[in-house]
Amino acid sequence: xxxxxxxxxxxxxEGRAKLSETGSSIVIARPVGARRPNLAWIxxxxxxxxxxxxxxxxxxxxxxxxxxxxxxxxxxxxxxxxAHRHLYSYGDYGFGPPQTxxxxxxxxxDVRNECERIAVFGLLQSATVNATSFRxxxxxxxxxxxxxxxxxxxxxxxxxxxxxxxxxxxxxxxPNTALKMRFNAxxxxxxxxxxxxxxxxxxxxxxxxxxxxxx
Numbered sequence: 001x002x003x004x005x006x007x008x009x010x011x012x013x014e015g016r017a018k019l020s021e022t023g024s025s026i027v028i029a030r031p032v033g034a035r036r037p038n039l040a041w042i043x044x045x046x047x048x049x050x051x052x053x054x055x056x057x058x059x060x061x062x063x064x065x066x067x068x069x070x071x072x073x074x075x076x077x078x079x080x081x082x083a084h085r086h087l088y089s090y091g092d093y094g095f096g097p098p099q100t101x102x103x104x105x106x107x108x109x110d111v112r113n114e115c116e117r118i119a120v121f122g123l124l125q126s127a128t129v130n131a132t133s134f135r136x137x138x139x140x141x142x143x144x145x146x147x148x149x150x151x152x153x154x155x156x157x158x159x160x161x162x163x164x165x166x167x168x169x170x171x172x173x174x175p176n177t178a179l180k181m182r183f184n185a186x187x188x189x190x191x192x193x194x195x196x197x198x199x200x201x202x203x204x205x206x207x208x209x210x211x212x213x214x215x
Contacts, residue, residue, distance in 0.1 A: 002055035005183045007157060008191040008207055009050040015196035019046035024161045026050065026194075029171060032123055032139040033152040036174055039073060039122070039137055042129060043167045046194075052129050057081045058153060059124035059135070060109060062090050067120050067142040071170045075137060080124055082109050087148075089114050090121070107153040113143040123151045136167055155183040159192055159201045179203065 009026060011019070019025075026044045029037035044050055059080030065073050077094040086098035087110040095111075104110060111121045122139040141149050160178035165171070177200040181190050192201040 002057045003185070003188065004053060004055050005155075006189045006206070007052045007159075007181070008189075009052070009159060009194075009201070010191070010204070011046050011048060011194040012196070013048075015194040016046040016048065018196050019161055019194075023163045025163070025165055027158075027160050027162050027165050027171075028052065029158045029174070030125070030138050031154045031156060031158070033150075033154060035139075037139065037158055038171055039140055040165050040167055040169050040171055041125070041136055041138055042127065042134065043165050043169075044129065046161075047130075050130060052127055054125060054127040056153065056155075057126070058084070058109065058138075058151075059126075060088055060095065060111060060151075061122060061124050061137055062095070062111075063120040063137075063140070065120060067140055067170065069170055069172045072166060072168045073120060073122070073137050073140050073170065074168070075124070078124060080126075080135065082124075084109055084153075086110070087112060090119065091115060104150070105152070109151045110148060111143070111151070112148040113145055116145050118142055118144055121149060121151075123153070134167075140170065157181050157183070157190075161194070161199060 028042040060082045061075035062077045079095045085104040089096045091114045126135040158178045179201040189206040191206040
């Protein structure tokens with residue numbers, strides 16, 4: 001059974017006013033494997049409260065969008081949900097059936113590019129944001145023909161504010177002010193508040209939840 005995770009983001013009136021003046025948005029990104037995120041997963045205007053829920057269910061996508069700074073990755077073919085510990089081969093007509101690979105660890109998804117051109121691949125994840133559902137890429141990796149990549153899931157999220165960013169866009173540098181929040185079986189509900197003086201988010205107690213560790 002898939003686990004559900006929740007993140008609440010709160011911004012007070014002063015913070016919302018300052019962010020609106022600078023044209024800044026709230027950016028949420030999630031890493032894949034040990035690397036920092038390279039895509040903006042969810043981008044929202046400064047709202048009083050944002051409630052985000054997701055599960056540990058993942059999919060895969062393939063795109064022909066060139067992987068460069070400020071590009072917006074548009075999936076061309078997808079498979080959702082995808083099976084972990086499986087290899088998905090990608091050709092001109094999309095993804096083939098999954099192939100079991102017992103050498104892969106739990107939570108890892110592999111893809112192989114069987115096209116004659118470079119293609120971009122990554123994980124997809126769905127989320128509910130203030131009762132609206134989204135399904136967007138988490139990361140992006142360019143693969144040459146006949147090359148293989150592995151995508152291992154990671155249970156954390158980055159939150160920061162930035163202007164001129166949209167969901168699915170390539171993120172070259174995550175600011176040092178970004179808040180990194182870890183999720184696990186004991187910490188499925190997390191919350192953060194925006195500190196307008198320091199232009200960053202700080203971990204706070206989730207609403208209506210007690211005894212949740214911030215570690």
